Every structure is written in structure tokens, then in C-alpha cells.
Amino acid sequence: MAVNRPEWQQYQHEVAATLSQLGFTVQVEERVTGARGEHDVDVTARMASAGVTRLWVIECKRWNRAVPKECILTFSAIVADVGADRGLVFAESGFQAGAIQVARNANLTLTSLADFRESVEREIAVIRVRGLQERITALEDEFQSVWDLDQEERDRRIAQYVGPPSAFGLSGHSAVMAPVLARLSQMKEALNFASFDRWPVAYWPLDSELSIDVKAWEGLLFVIEETVVTCERIRDQMMSPRKNIRDWRELQSQEMTDLLNAIRQTADG
Template sequence: MPVNRPDWQQYQHEVAATLSQLGFTAKVEEKVVGARGEHDIDITARMTSAGVTQLWVVECKKWNRAVPKERILTFSAIVADVGADRGLVFAENGFQAGAIRVARNANLTLTSLVDFRQNAEDELAAMKVRGLQERITALENEFHSLWDLTQEERDKRIAQYVGPPSAFNLPGHSAIMAPLLTRLSQMKEALNFANFNRWPVTYWAVGDEIPIEVNDWPGLLFVIEETVATCERIHDQMMSPQTKIKDWRELQSQEMTDLLNVIRQNAG
């Protein structure tokens, strides 16, 4: 039998269903503990994208009037307290001017259900980009943190490096890892170019000196996520090797290897 819910509750479930269709794990009316206390959240939406788990908290306002500034200020404080990656407020009768100004200076999205459905792909792409940027920056920091180790410990880690070798016979540990650090920097640059719609985007795979041109977001997000994962495995192997690796390509997914082989064949 269909469930008879009040309009405001039905609205919550419609929003939750939309988020679920986009790949989120959505829960209606969840209690979330923050730094300053417990909060009743209309909807929580979680998704692991680009290796990073995102938490969105959602407030639904099935009102006959525009949502005021005060309500957005209160919700903004909750978003910050629970450490959410994004806060969304859904309302079908709009938002007062003051509420819109508050959202511009906070990690908030004010939307209607129809508008969100139309813009969802852009939101998800932006979320994946943020996740990849965070992973790339974290990995760069991990490599650079080797210089915080003792000389003996650093030499041990460097000896376990299995990444692509440098094309230049230069002294020093940084030269050994230069190809990988260069690729990490180039991936961030590729994401920045794509954000400004400067297609096609030039992309370099690990170990390749011939660039690839990528023409759309799905393709770029796939190759960058796969490449970041490969670089993370190379780093993990250097820091704590689990098995003996002869060639770093053993740490690259078969799907990525097959894609690159097809691209090279077509280029030839």
C-alpha cells in the first residue's frame, strides 16, 4: 500500500530518491553528531568518489514562502559543525535575497528539485574534481615528506621506489621521483584547464612521453582517477612493500593498460 505522508515529508523522500538515483546513499531524518552537539538532519547523502568519501547534508523546505536569511544562517552553522563537504537547501518557492547572499559566502547550494535534477551532472563532476585534487595534493605532500625522515630511512624508502625512471641522469633523490611528481602536477593542470572549458585537454599517462588529448569530462576523470590510483600504489610500495614488484606497470589497472594500448595503436 502507498504510504500517506504529509507534503513536507513526501518532499524529503522525493529529494532523497533523487540523490539515491545519482549514486548517493541517502538517509531521511538522521541524527548527526557534530563538534558542538547532535543535529536532526532532514537528509544525509554519502558517496565515495575518486577515492574520497563525501558527506552532503540536506534541508528541505516545503513552504509557501521564500526561505529567509535566518534559516540559512542556522543551517550553515550546522553544516560547519558536522564537517559536511556540502550543504544543500531544497525549496520550491525560492529564497530571500539575504539567504542567497549568505549561501554565496558559505559551502551551500540553494536549489529546487527541478533545478537540482537539471544541474546534477555538473555538481557530481565538480565533486569528483575536488576529490581528485585533494588526492593529488595529499600524494605530493607524502612524497615531499620523505625529506622529513632521517637520511638512513629516506635512503631505504628511495631504494624501494619502483616508479618510472627519470630520463635524465641527475643526482639526488628528487630526480629519481621527478617523472611521478611531474605527472601529479600535470594532472592538476589538466583539471584546471577542463574547469575553464579549454578542451581538448592535454594529458600525460605515467611512463609515456607522448601526450593524449581528452575531449570530455567522463574521459578525463577516468584517466586521472586511474593514474592517481597507480601513483598511490607506487608510493605505498615504496613505503611498505607487500610483494616484490619488477615493473611499476604491475600496479596499473588492466582497464587503464588496455585503454592506453588502444590509444597508442590508433595514434600509430
């Protein structure tokens, strides 16, 4: 059944839906506690990246006139009080010159729905790229840290490694983790290439020496996120095994396995 909302409330939900489509966890009309008190916020949007949750607070002005300076000053104080990473004001009738000036000197974005949808996709990709790069670097450091352990502990950890074997038949302790470390390095490189719009970007699956060309942010972020999660599970199994894993593919999501199989079948066909 359709919900009959006032126009201003429908606008809030349209803004929330747009942010949700971009990967944010959103809430409409949330009461947020700040350092100096509680504030009723039209929309809140949260996104976790590298273990840190970023908070955006949003004001929605479905007015028939331009938003004045005073409204932006009030909202700016709320953004500061709740410690939000960013404040956004959505309006379809524009902003007065004084409001625009205030926003330039604060952590605020003044926009319309159409303008926001056009400009924000790359910005969200940058946030996700930063988080993935931090996770990849942390994984590289943790795998490399095995060599800092005494020999007995190092041998025990390496014996618990369940990641993909070397495709070149290499043996010995120095080659055990090489495939995962190589993929981590290649994923950082792929993210860097994409950041400079050098498409298509080559992505190497954990179990293949044949790369896959990825042509857009959505696909690249998905396969790298999934691969990083799998590598994190390989690390966890190596550092503190919780169950008997015979093949690292057991640690890969079914969605990722199905996607790779579909890509390979298309290539073979």
C-alpha cells in the same frame, strides 16, 4: 516490484538519486546528531575529498505553494547545529521573498531539481579537483622528501622504487623518480586547464610519452583519480614495501589498464 510511495517521499528519493549520480553517498530520512540535539533530515549527502568528508543536508518540499521564510529559518538552524558544509532546500513551487533573503545570508541553496541538475555538475567537479590537487601536492612533497634523508636511508628507499623508468634512458638517483614527478606536475596542469574550460585537456599516462586528449570532466577526473591512486601505491611501496612488486602496473587498477588499452587500440586502428 515498484514501490508505491507518497508523492513527498518519492520526491526525497528523486533528490537522493540525483546526488548519488553525482558521486555522493546518500541516505534518505537520516537522524543526524548536532551540538544541541538530534534532527530528522530528509536527505543527507556525503563526499570524501582529500581525506575529508563533506556533509550536505537536504530538505525536500514537494508542496503546491512557495516555501515561506519560517521554514528556511528553522532549516538554517539545523544546518548550523550539525556542522554541515552546506544546506539545500529543494522545492518545485518556488520560495517566498523572505525565504530567499534568509538563504542569501546563510550557507543555503534554494533550488528545484531541474535547476540543481543543470548547475551542480561543474560545482562537484570543482570539489573533486580541489581534493585531487591536494593529494598530488602531498605526493610531490613525499617523493621529494626522500632527498632529505641520510644517504643510507635514501639509498634504501630508492632501491624500493617500482615506478615507471625514465623514457629517455636517464640514470642515477636524480632520475629515478623523475617520471612520476613529471606526471604529477602534468596532472595538476591538466586540472588547471580544465578549470578554465580549456578543452581538450592533455593527459599523459604513466607509461607513455604520448598524451591523450580528454574532452570532458567525467573522463578527466576518472583517469587522474586512477593515476593518483597508482602513484600513491608506488609511494607506499617505496616507503614501506608490503609485497614483492616487479612491475608498477601491478599497482594500477584493471579498469584503468583496460581503458588505456582500448584507447591505444582505437588510435592504432
